[in-house]
Amino acid sequence: AFEWLGEDLAHPVVPLQPAVFLERMRAWAAQMERVLKREREAVRAELMGLRLQYSTLWRSVETLRTYQEDVTQALEWQEENNVQEGDLLPLHDNSLPPDND
Numbered sequence: 001a002f003e004w005l006g007e008d009l010a011h012p013v014v015p016l017q018p019a020v021f022l023e024r025m026r027a028w029a030a031q032m033e034r035v036l037k038r039e040r041e042a043v044r045a046e047l048m049g050l051r052l053q054y055s056t057l058w059r060s061v062e063t064l065r066t067y068q069e070d071v072t073q074a075l076e077w078q079e080e081n082n083v084q085e086g087d088l089l090p091l092h093d094n095s096l097p098p099d100n101d
Contacts (some may be wrong), residue, residue: 077083
């Protein structure tokens with residue numbers, strides 16, 4: 001029993017005097033409680049890590065979705081306004097075309 005915990009916590013059935021039996025049952029129950037508490041804490045820690053990973057991935061997906069929407073809108077604007085790739089100034093180029101006024 002309880003092999004999934006890595007320990008055999010099955011209570012040995014041994015005929016004893018009632019007081020001795022009760023004391024052994026209490027000790028066994030206390031041992032079970034400690035083992036289950038350790039397991040619960042380990043699972044809680046793992047769950048916290050998974051929640052952090054999920055949160056990080058969710059934010060990444062949302063960022064990518066927003067980026068995809070922005071790129072799609074920019075491409076649609078270019079198409080609607082008949083803007084070709086060579087028509088746009090590079091972002092790093094701070095020079096403006098000459099003013100022909």
